[in-house]
Amino acid sequence: xxxxxxxxxxxxxxxxxxxxxxxxxxxxxxxxxxxxxxxxxxxxxxxxxxxxxxxxxxxxxxxxxxxxxxxxxxxxxxxxxxxxxxxxxxxxxxxxxxxxxxxxxxxxxxxxxxxxxxxxxxxxxxxxxxxxxxxxxxxxxxxxxxxxxxxxxxxxxxxxxxxxxxxxxxxxxxxxxxxxxxxxxxxxxxxxxxxxxxxxxxxxxxxxxxxxxxxxxxxxxxxxxxxxxxxxxxxxxxxxxxxxxxxxxxxxxxxxxxxxxxxxxxxxxxxxxxxxxxxxxxxxxxxxxxxxxxxxxxxxxxxxxxxxxxxxxxxxxxxxxxxxxxxxxx
Amino acid sequence: xxxxxxxxxxxxxxxxxxxxxxxxxxxxxxxxxxxxxxxxxxxxxxxxxxxxxxxxxxxxxxxxxxxxxxxxxxxxxxxxxxxxxxxxxxxxxxxxxxxxxxxxxxxxxxxxxxxxxxxxxxxxxxxxxxxxxxxxxxxxxxxxxxxxxxxxxxxxxxxxxxxxxxxxxxxxxxxxxxxxxxxxxxx
Numbered sequence: 001x002x003x004x005x006x007x008x009x010x011x012x013x014x015x016x017x018x019x020x021x022x023x024x025x026x027x028x029x030x031x032x033x034x035x036x037x038x039x040x041x042x043x044x045x046x047x048x049x050x051x052x053x054x055x056x057x058x059x060x061x062x063x064x065x066x067x068x069x070x071x072x073x074x075x076x077x078x079x080x081x082x083x084x085x086x087x088x089x090x091x092x093x094x095x096x097x098x099x100x101x102x103x104x105x106x107x108x109x110x111x112x113x114x115x116x117x118x119x120x121x122x123x124x125x126x127x128x129x130x131x132x133x134x135x136x137x138x139x140x141x142x143x144x145x146x147x148x149x150x151x152x153x154x155x156x157x158x159x160x161x162x163x164x165x166x167x168x169x170x171x172x173x174x175x176x177x178x179x180x181x182x183x184x185x186x187x188x189x190x191x192x193x194x195x196x197x198x199x200x201x202x203x204x205x206x207x208x209x210x211x212x213x214x215x216x217x218x219x220x221x222x223x224x225x226x227x228x229x230x231x232x233x234x235x236x237x238x239x240x241x242x243x244x245x246x247x248x249x250x251x252x253x254x255x256x257x258x259x260x261x262x263x264x265x266x267x268x269x270x271x272x273x274x275x276x277x278x279x280x281x282x283x284x285x286x287x288x289x290x291x292x293x294x295x296x297x298x299x300x301x302x303x304x305x306x307x308x309x310x311x312x313x314x315x316x317x318x319x320x321x322x323x324x325x326x327x328x329x330x
Numbered sequence: 331x332x333x334x335x336x337x338x339x340x341x342x343x344x345x346x347x348x349x350x351x352x353x354x355x356x357x358x359x360x361x362x363x364x365x366x367x368x369x370x371x372x373x374x375x376x377x378x379x380x381x382x383x384x385x386x387x388x389x390x391x392x393x394x395x396x397x398x399x400x401x402x403x404x405x406x407x408x409x410x411x412x413x414x415x416x417x418x419x420x421x422x423x424x425x426x427x428x429x430x431x432x433x434x435x436x437x438x439x440x441x442x443x444x445x446x447x448x449x450x451x452x453x454x455x456x457x458x459x460x461x462x463x464x465x466x467x468x469x470x471x472x473x474x475x476x477x478x479x480x481x482x483x484x485x486x487x488x489x490x491x492x493x494x495x496x497x498x499x500x501x502x503x504x505x506x507x508x509x510x511x512x513x514x515x516x517x
Contacts, residue, residue, distance in 0.1 A: 041362075043359055043365065044359070092365075093357055093359065094356055094357040099357070180388075186362075186363050186364070191383065194360060194366055198360075216361075216363065218361070218362045
């Protein structure tokens with residue numbers, strides 16, 4: 001059975017989000033979902049396909065895991081603040097529950113803003129576009145908590161000392177976790193974070209978890225005063241709904257990040273049968289203006305607003321259903 | 331040994347020497363990190379549920395399990411008693427490991443069970459079971475509202491909402507997952 005009530009709620013939410021950003025002078029853009037190159041991200045597996053022409057030859061193409069690559073090109077070309085609601089694709093994740101290989105992403109970039117401006121913008125956006133069916137969390141004041149505070153509070157980890165891998169590993173063992181002896185810092189950190197910290201975050205309000213460790217490399221700018229990155233993730237009811245960076249604008253940093261991630265991606269994927277999308281060679285030299293970008297899973301936001309723990313009832317054709325029944329929900 | 335990423339619902343594992351069965355598995359990709367799995371593992375002997383987060387590439391000790399037929403005899407409030415239909419050995423299973431299963435256990439009925447060595451890890455309840463109505467409320471006379479329902483209790487103590495025409499002693503088919511009435515069975 002199709003849930004047309006949920007379809008109507010989705011339509012209402014999308015319309016009010018479009019209105020919200022348009023009123024704030026963000027330009028709505030539409031960028032490709034198929035691309036010959038991507039940002040190298042070893043932790044995200046992608047779908048690959050091919051452009052075929054018997055006379056001119058074939059060209060490998062990849063389904064985008066997020067529209068970031070194209071939206072940043074627009075920012076660099078002087079677009080000003082932009083937003084987009086688009087379909088994105090991620091391979092090899094959970095099938096069902098809070099995942100579907102194809103999902104709806106809302107991505108918005110505010111020019112001249114940093115990640116803390118984006119928290120204000122996001123809180124305002126959720127408040128102004130909320131559906132009239134919302135559960136309690138939406139009326140509560142959102143919580144902004146740093147990673148250091150959360151790791152201390154929920155796992156007893158002192159992030160000032162955690163720079164030292166020996167300390168981090170000993171603490172993990174005290175928490176009865178079993179990090180491998182040669183495990184990279186990020187993995188031990190994530191073991192603790194995923195086992196103790198993330199599940200303990202308050203569930204009765206939006207939670208903005210800020211100041212991620214600098215050692216977890218990404219395209220978020222470094223903080224000049226502390227070893228953290230200007231990045232946050234937002235959770236509702238324990239589910240990760242959005243993430244945000246103050247964008248890296250330093251070309252040398254971008255180039256070294258690209259080189260490192262691409263090398264890791266090739267090393268991890270070679271011989272595995274997983275798609276190896278080429279990195280976009282032009283990306284690291286883009287003149288990205290000072291800006292802050294947020295990516296939000298709209299299916300998850302809609303689920304949270306309807307008080308649901310899974311996105312499947314909100315998808316008219318969830319892949320897990322198509323696969324188990326061999327047919328759609330008709 | 332298997333990789334944690336290969337663990338699925340129903341996979342049996344040995345953790346610190348104790349058998350556990352996976353009841354929930356979710357892949358998690360922390361932003362910019364390796365892939366992890368979040369598992370909920372249930373101990374069949376105590377009913378205890380354990381939450382584990384492992385890297386998908388971590389090794390886990392899986393155990394070989396075997397399905398056998400067992401016949402339900404009775405329960406004494408603490409244990410279910412079954413008989414192995416091949417060896418005729420009697421075995422007991424703590425009821426607290428399988429909450430609410432007593433409503434689906436019919437005396438003399440054969441069930442498929444998953445064993446690790448001599449321990450029952452799981453009992454498979456058929457998706458539909460025919461029960462006898464042991465107690466039924468009298469339908470109120472003159473109640474002709476379409477779709478009117480009442481509650482009955484089966485011989486196993488399960489309360490089911492049924493159409494008002496169902497009487498004591500009749501047989502009904504029930505969906506064991508939703509505990510909902512499906513149809514009357516003519517014997």
